[in-house]
Amino acid sequence: MEQQKIELGEKKALDVKQFIVTKIGKEQYGINIQYVNNIVRMQKITRVPKAQYYYKGVINLRGEIIPIMSLRLKFELEEIEYTKDTRIIIIKTDKQNSVGIIVDAVSEVVTLDEEHMEKPTVDGSESRMQYIAMLGKHEGTLISIINIGSIISEID
Amino acid sequence: MQNISEIKSVEGEELPTPEYTEESKTPEAVVENIEKPVQEVIKEEPVVAAKKPVAPTTGTGQTPAQHQQASGKPVVNRSVRVDIEKLDVLMNLVSELITAKNGIVSVSESEKSEAAQSIREQVEYLESITTNLHESVMKVRMVPIESVVSRFPRMIRDLSKKLNKKMELYMSGEETELDRTVIDEIGDPLMHILRNSADHGLESAEIRKERGKPEVGSIFLDAYQDGNNVVIEVRDDGNGIDIEKVKRKALEKGTITPEQANNMDDKAFLDLLFRPSFSTSEKVTEVSGRGVGLDVVKTKIEGLGGDIEVKTELTVGSTFVIRLPLTLAIIQALMVILGDEKYAIPLNTIQTIEDISVGDIKYIRGKEVISFRENVIPLIRLSDVLDIEQREKVENLIVVIIQKGDKKAGLVVDELIGQQEIVIKTLGKCLNNNKLLSGATILGDGEVALILDVNTLL
Numbered sequence: 001m002e003q004q005k006i007e008l009g010e011k012k013a014l015d016v017k018q019f020i021v022t023k024i025g026k027e028q029y030g031i032n033i034q035y036v037n038n039i040v041r042m043q044k045i046t047r048v049p050k051a052q053y054y055y056k057g058v059i060n061l062r063g064e065i066i067p068i069m070s071l072r073l074k075f076e077l078e079e080i081e082y083t084k085d086t087r088i089i090i091i092k093t094d095k096q097n098s099v100g101i102i103v104d105a106v107s108e109v110v111t112l113d114e115e116h117m118e119k120p121t122v123d124g125s126e127s128r129m130q131y132i133a134m135l136g137k138h139e140g141t142l143i144s145i146i147n148i149g150s151i152i153s154e155i156d
Numbered sequence: 157m158q159n160i161s162e163i164k165s166v167e168g169e170e171l172p173t174p175e176y177t178e179e180s181k182t183p184e185a186v187v188e189n190i191e192k193p194v195q196e197v198i199k200e201e202p203v204v205a206a207k208k209p210v211a212p213t214t215g216t217g218q219t220p221a222q223h224q225q226a227s228g229k230p231v232v233n234r235s236v237r238v239d240i241e242k243l244d245v246l247m248n249l250v251s252e253l254i255t256a257k258n259g260i261v262s263v264s265e266s267e268k269s270e271a272a273q274s275i276r277e278q279v280e281y282l283e284s285i286t287t288n289l290h291e292s293v294m295k296v297r298m299v300p301i302e303s304v305v306s307r308f309p310r311m312i313r314d315l316s317k318k319l320n321k322k323m324e325l326y327m328s329g330e331e332t333e334l335d336r337t338v339i340d341e342i343g344d345p346l347m348h349i350l351r352n353s354a355d356h357g358l359e360s361a362e363i364r365k366e367r368g369k370p371e372v373g374s375i376f377l378d379a380y381q382d383g384n385n386v387v388i389e390v391r392d393d394g395n396g397i398d399i400e401k402v403k404r405k406a407l408e409k410g411t412i413t414p415e416q417a418n419n420m421d422d423k424a425f426l427d428l429l430f431r432p433s434f435s436t437s438e439k440v441t442e443v444s445g446r447g448v449g450l451d452v453v454k455t456k457i458e459g460l461g462g463d464i465e466v467k468t469e470l471t472v473g474s475t476f477v478i479r480l481p482l483t484l485a486i487i488q489a490l491m492v493i494l495g496d497e498k499y500a501i502p503l504n505t506i507q508t509i510e511d512i513s514v515g516d517i518k519y520i521r522g523k524e525v526i527s528f529r530e531n532v533i534p535l536i537r538l539s540d541v542l543d544i545e546q547r548e549k550v551e552n553l554i555v556v557i558i559q560k561g562d563k564k565a566g567l568v569v570d571e572l573i574g575q576q577e578i579v580i581k582t583l584g585k586c587l588n589n590n591k592l593l594s595g596a597t598i599l600g601d602g603e604v605a606l607i608l609d610v611n612t613l614l
Contacts (some may be wrong), residue, residue: 046596046604047497049542051587058583058596060604063252065581065596097584152586 016113021143022103024071030136030143038090039106042082068100074151099152112136243297250290251579255598257286262600290486298333301379304343305330315354322372323358329379334386338460338480345453349390349476357394391475397468399425426466430454463611465561491573495544498605500578500597505610507557514551526566533564536613563614
């Protein structure tokens with residue numbers, strides 16, 4: 001999270017949204033900032049038995065119990081060791097519920113407008129594409145915008 | 157507590173009556189009033205009560221806080237109406253206070269110095285205060301179940317006409333108190349069970365006569381407190397549940413396979429009644445028989461942290477027993493260690509803790525059992541259930557004997573930590589844990605411990 005890049009002015013009329021850019025492996029994923037409640041460092045996670053495989057457990061965040069999901073596991077990628085860059089992004093799903101997701105690193109906050117976003121071409125071969133809502137272009141890099149609803153609502 | 161309610165009742169008096177103006181005209185006068193000894197204010201109370209109709213105690217979203225005067229004075233309804241949300245805030249604060257207290261307890265226990273001794277004494281004092289505070293706040297939230305059950309006699313009279321059966325509802329224990337949030341939720345499930353008893357339970361007048369029963373059928377609703385639980389029983393002297401019929405229906409519908417049926421006892425068949433879309437009724441009536449219902453009742457009651465079971469005897473009648481926790485947020489629990497994880501077992505479900513030698517374990521149908529006080533009870537290896545790596549084999553097992561209703565089981569744990577007051581926090585909707593856990597709690601050192609749901613283990 002360095003500086004916020006706000007490119008207002010001429011694009012005022014367009015729908016502008018801010019995203020937190022996170023890294024998983026070499027890829028960049030964006031999370032709409034309106035869902036993000038907090039970003040915390042890795043801490044001790046209490047395992048919850050019989051939970052879905054991609055949930056690592058729960059943490060105590062200032063007296064609140066928050067389930068923690070590994071985005072790598074959810075995206076069917078291999079898990080890596082946690083580093084000093086590993087972060088947990090706390091996402092507020094509704095008034096009472098929060099979920100934390102583990103990402104490899106958090107790099108910055110970007111502002112994207114409609115012009116720089118497009119629908120991803122649906123390719124059934126990769127299961128993680130179902131969790132991507134949009135593809136954003138920012139300074140020559142691609143950011144996959146995560147559909148928050150799809151990664152937390154799914155019950156299996 | 158007493159004084160606060162006094163302040164409220166004085167402040168709440170917005171339009172002072174002529175007799176009262178002298179004292180409550182100015183803010184200073186109000187203060188003066190507060191500082192007066194309690195008795196004096198009480199003396200004035202009848203004047204207030206007479207001038208202003210007493211607020212109904214069952215307003216929506218309001219909790220009546222009743223204060224009965226122990227003295228011989230005539231009982232005046234002196235209550236304050238408080239928004240339930242304010243009470244929720246208060247309850248949350250108490251929960252956090254208890255978590256913080258647990259933190260101090262764990263710090264003070266690790267210190268060995270002399271100074272720590274006096275800290276420990278003070279902590280013990282603090283502990284008794286927080287326990288009392290919690291109890292008081294809980295009591296404020298308690299409402300007699302009368303406010304829910306008072307509409308049932310009328311409902312039964314209406315049903316009696318509609319179904320053309322003679323029946324009478326007998327109620328007892330209406331004064332039993334429950335947490336406000338439970339009271340709000342328990343009405344519909346109770347109504348459903350009563351309708352069930354009236355429609356399916358009680359036989360028609362002819363059959364009753366044949367069986368030598370009085371023509372008028374009886375339904376009983378009894379509520380009482382049992383330790384940390386409130387029990388509500390709905391009993392009828394009707395037909396009872398035909399287990400053979402349940403079995404036949406379940407096989408017909410494919411709910412169970414014939415092989416399963418052979419291994420099931422009566423209790424297991426009765427549990428089928430709580431499955432979704434299961435009804436033994438041949439016809440759908442206006443009152444019931446659609447097969448939606450008992451499963452909803454069960455879900456609702458379990459959502460409140462309680463459980464429901466049914467006992468029945470053919471041609472004699474059936475009883476639905478609902479057990480609800482007195483408090484929703486804070487419980488006493490036994491902390492145990494499994495592998496390197498900590499778990500909490502609600503204390504009210506624990507009967508005893510036993511040392512069992514491995515040699516005493518017997519096997520029934522490939523399952524481990526132990527005999528305990530002339531009962532054979534199943535042994536549950538928690539480390540298997542919770543996917544925890546087992547420690548090396550030991551000769552003596554620590555077994556926590558749990559009991560819920562008639563069911564007992566022995567839980568094998570690795571180590572005991574001790575008894576602790578814990579605040580229950582929900583795990584949220586996202587985690588699927590097969591109902592093994594009823595929540596989590598934060599320990600004194602900030603670590604999270606999971607709370608086992610004994611209902612699913614049994």
